[in-house]
Amino acid sequence: MxxxxxxxxxxxxVTGATSQIGYFLLPRLQAVGFAVTALSRQAxxxxxxxIWQQADLLTSSLPITQPSVLFHLAPLPLLPPLLAxxxxxxxxTRIIAFSSTSCFTKxxxxxxxxxxxxxxxxxxxxxxxxxCQARGIAWTLFRPTxxxxxxxxxxxxxxxxxxxxxxxxxxxxxxxxxxxxVHADDxxxxxxxxxxxxxxxxxxxxxxxxxxxxxxxxxxxxxxHLEQKPRIISIPLPLFKMMTFFLRWLPAYAHLSAAMIARxxxxxxxxxxxxxxDFGYQPRMFSHNDMGFTCQPIxx
Numbered sequence: 001m002x003x004x005x006x007x008x009x010x011x012x013x014v015t016g017a018t019s020q021i022g023y024f025l026l027p028r029l030q031a032v033g034f035a036v037t038a039l040s041r042q043a044x045x046x047x048x049x050x051i052w053q054q055a056d057l058l059t060s061s062l063p064i065t066q067p068s069v070l071f072h073l074a075p076l077p078l079l080p081p082l083l084a085x086x087x088x089x090x091x092x093t094r095i096i097a098f099s100s101t102s103c104f105t106k107x108x109x110x111x112x113x114x115x116x117x118x119x120x121x122x123x124x125x126x127x128x129x130x131x132c133q134a135r136g137i138a139w140t141l142f143r144p145t146x147x148x149x150x151x152x153x154x155x156x157x158x159x160x161x162x163x164x165x166x167x168x169x170x171x172x173x174x175x176x177x178x179x180x181x182v183h184a185d186d187x188x189x190x191x192x193x194x195x196x197x198x199x200x201x202x203x204x205x206x207x208x209x210x211x212x213x214x215x216x217x218x219x220x221x222x223x224x225h226l227e228q229k230p231r232i233i234s235i236p237l238p239l240f241k242m243m244t245f246f247l248r249w250l251p252a253y254a255h256l257s258a259a260m261i262a263r264x265x266x267x268x269x270x271x272x273x274x275x276x277x278d279f280g281y282q283p284r285m286f287s288h289n290d291m292g293f294t295c296q297p298i299x300x
Contacts, residue, residue, distance in 0.1 A: 010093070011066050014038045015057060015082075016073030020150035021098070024188035025071060026050060032192060034069075057082055064090040071191055072097040077120050080127035083135070094201075095132060095139045096191050099125055101206055103143065105268050111259035125204070132202075140194045141204035142187065145270055148291060149184035154255055156181060156291055159222050161252065168231035169223075171264055172240050175216035175232070178267040180208035186283040190275070197279040206270040210283040215264045221287045237261070 012029045016022055017038035029036050030049050037051045038044075039060075044052035057078045062070070062085075070092055072079050076099045086092065103121035106114040125141060132139040148156035163169055187207060194200040213221070216232065223230040235243070240261050248254050275281035 010034065011064075011068040012036045012071060013062060013064065013068055014071045014073065015078070016075075016098075017052075019073045020147065020152040020184040021073050021187050021191075023150045023152075024185040025073070025191055028188050028192050029071075039074075061085040061087075062090070062092075064092050067091045067093055069094040069096070069195065076100075076124040076128070080124060080131050083128070083131045083137075086135075088135070092135075092137055094195065095128075095137055096194060097128060097139065097141055098187075099141055099143045099204075101143045101145050101208075101268070101270050104270075105263075105266075106259075109259045110262070111257050114257070114259055129202075138201040140200050140202075142190065143204065143206045143270075144182050144187055145206075145208040145268065146179055146181045147184055147187065148181050156218075156222065158252075159219055160226060160291075163223060163226060163228065167228075168233055169219050170233050170235045170240065170243065171216060171219070172237060172261050173234055173265055175214065175219065175234075175264045177215045177263060177265045178212055178269050179215055179218050180212050180269055181218065181286045182207055182209035183284055183286075183289065186210075186281075190279070190281055193279040193281065199278040203278070205275040205278070205281075206272060207275055207281065208270045208272045208283070209286055211285040211287060212269060213286065218286065222291065225291055 012034040014022060014025065014029070014036060017026060018040055022038070026036060026038060036049060037053055039053050039055045039057070041054070041056060043054045046052055057074055058081075060082070062082065064086065068091060072095060076097060079097055099121050103118050103125070106118040109115050109118070128139065128141070146155050147153055151157045159169060186209070190207060219232060220230045241258055244258065244261065272281055272283070
């Protein structure tokens with residue numbers, strides 16, 4: 001059965017449970033009556049109505065013995081092999097999984113690592129759909145834009161940490177590229193919404209945030225939330241590349257690349273109209289919330 005009418009009759013399995021989406025999804029699953037098994041690479045103590053199971057998704061199998069829904073929040077390329085190891089008789093009825101709009105935005109990146117990420121996501125999406133079709137499992141695939149909300153991301157949280165440390169933020173040129181930051185709790189809510197909506201089976205959705213703003217304005221909003229006067233410095237590309245080269249020696253900035261810098265002036269926008277019509281998706285505005293700075297993230 002693809003559509004759930006009674007959550008108490010289904011078990012929820014959550015991979016990537018210690019992610020920022022998992023932080024918000026676990027209590028939402030409990031609230032609607034799911035019994036929950038959360039998977040983590042590290043051993044954790046069970047809590048109220050949540051069973052924590054230590055598992056390496058590269059080698060583990062899911063011991064599913066009752067009607068279940070899988071919420072896959074871990075990297076998508078891990079999912080098709082995980083399903084391939086699932087016994088044919090396992091009563092897995094539904095999968096809600098996360099890819100990323102990076103499968104579109106990074107296909108033409110000058111960085112070969114980013115192009116590889118885009119290719120891996122695209123291949124994983126196709127493999128997931130094929131595996132689900134072969135096993136008769138209903139699936140829903142989410143591709144969020146820039147995710148934030150629990151201080152575990154490398155976008156909004158990175159900008160805030162840089163501001164706190166240095167008191168300013170550098171931009172390449174004017175930083176006019178459009179962004180649609182999406183709160184992790186809105187994505188968690190979407191996971192619950194699609195479980196009861198028949199229109200959402202075997203479909204993929206791009207999930208953007210409720211506000212479209214220039215990269216520069218996103219940075220300004222973060223300054224304002226930190227109660228600091230915006231100090232934004234436009235830096236030419238050669239100088240920016242030099243600064244990035246030295247910053248990457250610090251662990252907190254090891255993920256920086258020239259391709260990331262160039263995207264400050266590129267529009268990365270996606271409509272979520274179909275998600276709104278199919279299951280009532282209505283994400284919050286970026287500028288009108290705490291940006292996740294006040295939550296206490298799950299410790300890995």
